[in-house]
Amino acid sequence: MSNILIIDDEKAIRKTLSEILSYEGYKIDEAADGDEGLKKFREKVYDVVLCDIKMPKMDGIEFLEKAGELHADVPVIMISGHGTIETAVEAVKKGAFDYISKPPDLNRLLITIRNAMDRTNLVTEAKVLRRKVAKVEDMIGKSPAIMKIRDTIDKVAPTDARVLVTGENGVGKELVARWLHEKSNRSKGPLVEVNCAAIPSELIESELFGHEKGSFTSALKQRIGKFEQAHGGTLFLDEIGDMSLSAQAKVLRALQEGKITRVGGDKDISVDVRVVAATNKDLLREVEEKLFRLDLYHRLSVIIIHVPSLNDRKEDIQLLVDKFLTDIAQEYGTAKKSIDVEAISALKNHEWTGNIRELRNVVERLIILSGNTITTQDVSTYVLPRK
Numbered sequence: 584m585s586n587i588l589i590i591d592d593e594k595a596i597r598k599t600l601s602e603i604l605s606y607e608g609y610k611i612d613e614a615a616d617g618d619e620g621l622k623k624f625r626e627k628v629y630d631v632v633l634c635d636i637k638m639p640k641m642d643g644i645e646f647l648e649k650a651g652e653l654h655a656d657v658p659v660i661m662i663s664g665h666g667t668i669e670t671a672v673e674a675v676k677k678g679a680f681d682y683i684s685k686p687p688d689l690n691r692l693l694i695t696i697r698n699a700m701d702r703t704n705l706v707t708e709a710k711v712l713r714r715k716v717a718k719v720e721d722m723i724g725k726s727p728a729i730m731k732i733r734d735t736i737d738k739v740a741p742t743d744a745r746v747l748v749t750g751e752n753g754v755g756k757e758l759v760a761r762w763l764h765e766k767s768n769r770s771k772g773p774l775v776e777v778n779c780a781a782i783p784s785e786l787i788e789s790e791l792f793g794h795e796k797g798s799f800t801s802a803l804k805q806r807i808g809k810f811e812q813a814h815g816g817t818l819f820l821d822e823i824g825d826m827s828l829s830a831q832a833k834v835l836r837a838l839q840e841g842k843i844t845r846v847g848g849d850k851d852i853s854v855d856v857r858v859v860a861a862t863n864k865d866l867l868r869e870v871e872e873k874l875f876r877l878d879l880y881h882r883l884s885v886i887i888i889h890v891p892s893l894n895d896r897k898e899d900i901q902l903l904v905d906k907f908l909t910d911i912a913q914e915y916g917t918a919k920k921s922i923d924v925e926a927i928s929a930l931k932n933h934e935w936t937g938n939i940r941e942l943r944n945v946v947e948r949l950i951i952l953s954g955n956t957i958t959t960q961d962v963s964t965y966v967l968p969r970k
Contacts, residue, residue, distance in 0.1 A: 585700060586627065588612050590620035590646065591635040591662070596685070600633060600692075607693065617641030624650055626852055628814065629657055631680075631699045636663035636670060644677060651678045653807060656706050658699035662687055722758060723906050724899035728891045732759065739886050740766035745838070747883045748861040750890035753940030756861040757821060759888055763859055764817040772816025775809050780822035787830045789846050792837075798847020810843045813856045823883070824864035824875060834858075835879045858883065893935040893942060900931050903939065907946040920950055925959040933966065 587609045591597050594615070601611045612627070614620035618640040624632065632650065636643035647659050661674045664685030671682040680702070681695050722733060739746060740763050748756040757776070764774040782790050789799075793808030809818060820826070826834070837843045838858060842851040860883045869875035893900070904922060912919040935941055945966050953961040 585630040586610050586612070587696070588614065588620060588623055588629045588632045590614045590617060590632065590638070590643070592616055592638045593635070603689065617643060617646035620646055621649055625653060628654070630703055631696055632657060632659045634659055634661055636661055636674070644674065647674065647677050647679055652805070656703065658702060660695055660699060720758060722755070722762065723902050724896060725902065726896040726899050728896050729899060732888060732890065735886070735888055736762050736766060739763065741768060743857050744885045745857070745883055746859045746886045746888060748859065748888050748890060750863065751892050751938055752863050753938035754890040754892055755939050756890050757819065759890060760817070760819040760859045760861060767817065767857065769816050769857055773813055774817045774819065775813035776819045776821060777809050778821045780825040784827040787827060788833060791830065792833060792843045792845055794846035795848045798845075802847065808843070808845065810837060810854045810856055811852065814854050817857045817859060820858060820860040822862060823860040824862040824866055824869055828876065831876045831879050835876060835882060838882045893938040897931045900942070901927050903942055904930065904946055907943050908950070911947050911950055915950075920953065920955055920957060922957040923959065926957050926962050929959045929962040929967070
């Protein structure tokens with residue numbers, strides 16, 4: 584059932600529109616002015632908004648601008664009895680889907696709402712198609728560890744169980760998270776990624792939960808956090824072991840209650856998010872050192888997927904090298920180079936401290952510096968450390 588928000592200071596108009604649209608099968612929320620309408624718009628996802636222009640506290644044009652900053656894809660239909668052509672043009676320029684004069688013609692209103700819904704569906708389909716075009720990379724390998732990970736993903740992905748992905752840097756933990764999302768019932772929703780180690784501790788709460796305008800010195804406007812952006816989808820918290828204790832407490836509350844509060848705000852905002860976390864640290868040791876909350880660890884680790892190092896799955900190196908040779912040749916627009924058996928053996932004997940990330944960089948280096956066929960001498964010259 585589609586959700587419609589009606590914002591109008593005339594109670595009779597709201598009641599009439601609500602009765603008509605409810606009869607048509609829509610679920611309706613009402614607001615008496617732009618200010619109240621914006622609060623409802625922040626707290627719930629709507630498919631269409633019907634908004635009057637002349638209203639107290641906040642007029643329709645101001646609501647339109649603020650709504651566009653929050654959720655630009657939600658169509659807003661402006662309705663007014665005081666409008667002019669100039670007003671209609673201004674509303675459309677500022678992002679309104681359409682403009683209808685009061686009293687609204689019922690047939691035109693219903694057709695406009697259906698057209699707005701169709702546009703929303705097209706936008707959603709376009710996002711899905713873009714994601715399919717930029718499809719998730721395959722999980723390369725036939726080692727027992729990789730086969731076990733694939734099997735676990737197939738079992739866990741359709742559920743909403745939280746997953747903790749562990750492993751060294753460069754092993755592909757983010758790829759596991761993407762496959763968990765891709766194979767889940769949330770795959771049409773957003774996958775929002777946050778690298779907790781790359782964000783300063785004083786900014787991580789604003790990044791995750793958003794902030795209200797004026798909540799701190801540089802908060803010049805309201806910001807929507809990653810939890811809200813991931814509503815209906817998956818939030819991937821990479822390197823969660825680097826998150827501050829204060830942010831951990833708020834994440835724990837979000838997982839327990841399904842609600843967050845923006846920095847500087849006092850209103851609870853409901854979020855429907857599946858959380859997948861990843862770390863290269865031993866979180867239980869971090870708990871012992873009082874750097875990570877035990878209760879958060881238990882919340883995150885309903886399912887634990889450990890991604891092995893490349894040194895623990897060297898039988899996959901030949902498949903990975905072939906994949907990288909193909910991908911990099913396509914990126915460069917050149918013919919794919921070959922690699923001889925001895926060179927593969929030399930790569931298997933190498934100690935991979937940077938895991939798959941290092942292997943890809945090495946293959947790219949060999950493609951650039953070697954001849955048409957990569958040899959063991961090339962590996963010795965460009966890869967193996969000189970003694």
